[in-house]
Amino acid sequence: MFSYMNIVITGEKLSSWFKLRALEILSLHRRQGVVGRQCPVWTVKGIGTRKRYFDSLDKLSPVITIFIYEHMKAEGGHVLSGDVAALRQAPARGARTGGRVRPGKRGYAVMSNDAIQGPPRGDWQVSSEIPLPRRRDYPIAIVGAGSIVNDAHLPAYRKAGFNVIGIYDQQTDKARATAARYGIDTVYASLDDVLASPAAIVDVAVPARENYAIATRVAQAGKALLLQKPMAEDLATAGSIVAAVEEAGIVAAVNQQARWMPAALAMRDLIRRGLLGEIYQVTFLINVLTPWDTWPWIVAGEHVEVMYHSIHYLDTIRALLGREPRLVFADGSTVPGFATGGETRTTIQLIFDGQLRATVVDTHHNSGGLVDQFATFRVEGTEGSAVAELGLLKNYPTGVPDSFRYMSHNLQSGTWISPDLAGSWFPDAFIGTMASVMRGLEGAPGAPETSLRDNLGTLRIVMAAYRSMTSHCAVDPQSL
Numbered sequence: 001m002f003s004y005m006n007i008v009i010t011g012e013k014l015s016s017w018f019k020l021r022a023l024e025i026l027s028l029h030r031r032q033g034v035v036g037r038q039c040p041v042w043t044v045k046g047i048g049t050r051k052r053y054f055d056s057l058d059k060l061s062p063v064i065t066i067f068i069y070e071h072m073k074a075e076g077g078h079v080l081s082g083d084v085a086a087l088r089q090a091p092a093r094g095a096r097t098g099g100r101v102r103p104g105k106r107g108y109a110v111m112s113n114d115a116i117q118g119p120p121r122g123d124w125q126v127s128s129e130i131p132l133p134r135r136r137d138y139p140i141a142i143v144g145a146g147s148i149v150n151d152a153h154l155p156a157y158r159k160a161g162f163n164v165i166g167i168y169d170q171q172t173d174k175a176r177a178t179a180a181r182y183g184i185d186t187v188y189a190s191l192d193d194v195l196a197s198p199a200a201i202v203d204v205a206v207p208a209r210e211n212y213a214i215a216t217r218v219a220q221a222g223k224a225l226l227l228q229k230p231m232a233e234d235l236a237t238a239g240s241i242v243a244a245v246e247e248a249g250i251v252a253a254v255n256q257q258a259r260w261m262p263a264a265l266a267m268r269d270l271i272r273r274g275l276l277g278e279i280y281q282v283t284f285l286i287n288v289l290t291p292w293d294t295w296p297w298i299v300a301g302e303h304v305e306v307m308y309h310s311i312h313y314l315d316t317i318r319a320l321l322g323r324e325p326r327l328v329f330a331d332g333s334t335v336p337g338f339a340t341g342g343e344t345r346t347t348i349q350l351i352f353d354g355q356l357r358a359t360v361v362d363t364h365h366n367s368g369g370l371v372d373q374f375a376t377f378r379v380e381g382t383e384g385s386a387v388a389e390l391g392l393l394k395n396y397p398t399g400v401p402d403s404f405r406y407m408s409h410n411l412q413s414g415t416w417i418s419p420d421l422a423g424s425w426f427p428d429a430f431i432g433t434m435a436s437v438m439r440g441l442e443g444a445p446g447a448p449e450t451s452l453r454d455n456l457g458t459l460r461i462v463m464a465a466y467r468s469m470t471s472h473c474a475v476d477p478q479s480l
């Protein structure tokens with residue numbers, strides 16, 4: 001096996017289709033154990049730069065080269081058998097769909113310039129680690145046994161080794177089924193039973209209109225609280241929840257978990273280390289097919305997309321930048337024939353002081369299949385950019401694999417680095433929110449990061465977006 005070698009994909013006209021096919025073949029070789037999973041991969045375009053290219057290769061020796069044009073075989077390097085013929089075949093239907101092309105789950109660098117610039121200089125590894133509490137055995141009781149608890153809360157807690165002691169749902173059969181599925185000992189008959197239990201943390205995942213009644217009772221019982229987003233559907237109710245919780249002095253957070261997804265943590269790390277320079281743009285470009293029928297009570301409401309989906313991006317933007325926007329401008333609509341009381345297609349522009357902007361463009365009705373869907377999250381700064389593709393949204397809630405890459409002029413201009421980020425948005429980010437409540441119980445500074453008071457900032461942006469949609473004017477969130 002050619003472990004620890006450099007792999008170069010090159011050719012006269014390295015179209016993105018060729019590049020994808022080459023990476024697909026490479027991934028096949030990796031699965032077959034022909035090449036090591038750790039091999040860095042380089043792609044180089046343009047025969048005209050051959051001299052520079054081979055000069056650069058000397059530095060990377062030993063090298064495996066996947067040549068796209070057979071005549072380049074003479075120039076040295078290996079052609080992995082069968083590659084050239086395979087690369088010439090017409091693209092398979094759906095060849096670019098997520099999951100088939102899995103270049104380098106491990107760290108690698110892909111070049112799109114005409115010549116190899118060389119490997120990154122300096123520490124290119126990125127941290128996407130979730131800060132964990134000292135103890136993981138705090139007893140947790142869950143309220144709500146719906147789709148998000150089954151799809152994300154419980155898989156995350158199982159992965160993290162958290163201690164769920166019981167579950168309650170007003171539909172007892174759902175609580176029983178979830179308890180059986182995840183081996184939870186106790187099914188409570190009422191919220192009173194939850195509050196009388198030895199649970200230290202009450203984890204609430206029910207429709208937002210139920211949050212006030214439950215949160216105030218948890219606060220009176222003196223237990224820590226994790227409340228699903230949105231905290232409330234209006235600022236007045238949210239303010240009342242914050243007041244009740246602060247008066248009781250409990251540790252409480254909103255389950256605004258997207259800021260703990262691996263890509264967001266990695267971007268935070270890059271920003272903190274100055275590898276992207278001064279940030280001037282954060283962008284979420286989403287065009288997917290969302291199974292809205294999972295949540296009939298959301299679709300029937302007056303506020304749909306921003307309140308229940310883009311709220312994640314708005315909170316993540318706040319977490320990344322550590323700043324509040326001065327103005328919010330938004331537009332929202334749905335598609336012809338879709339029965340909803342609110343919006344399912346939105347555009348939101350956040351205007352910060354100076355040149356900093358954040359943009360969310362979000363559409364949930366893509367009927368073109370996975371081949372046409374995208375869920376791109378970008379951060380751009382004066383020293384570099386980072387780009388993530390959020391696989392979760394393309395086949396929700398199962399998802400397809402994520403991808404992440406970044407380029408920093410401080411490391412090597414033009415060299416894109418794709419570190420291997422452990423985990424994925426679902427379920428891993430849910431470890432982040434619950435861990436932050438536990439760290440809050442341990443007195444960790446700044447924990448929980450998505451405290452109820454912090455979350456008022458996110459909810460203010462959501463409400464400013466709705467005000468802007470009706471007024472067609474930019475709205476200052478602080479004015480609400």
Ligand SMILES: NC(=O)c1ccc[n+]([C@@H]2O[C@H](COP(=O)([O-])OP(=O)(O)OC[C@H]3O[C@@H](n4cnc5c(N)ncnc54)[C@H](O)[C@@H]3O)[C@@H](O)[C@H]2O)c1
Pocket residue numbers: 143144145146147148149168169170171174205206207208210228229230255256257295308
């Ligand atoms: N953070 C995220 O990524 C994320 C993702 C999806 C949903 N959510 C949020 O989670 C919450 C639940 O969503 P879901 O998809 O699981 O919905 P769901 O409709 O599948 O489940 C909701 C459950 O809550 C129960 N319930 C309702 N009122 C109750 C009450 N007063 N006491 C006890 N049980 C009650 C219902 O019987 C139902 O089983 C929503 O607020 C939603 O916004 C968050």
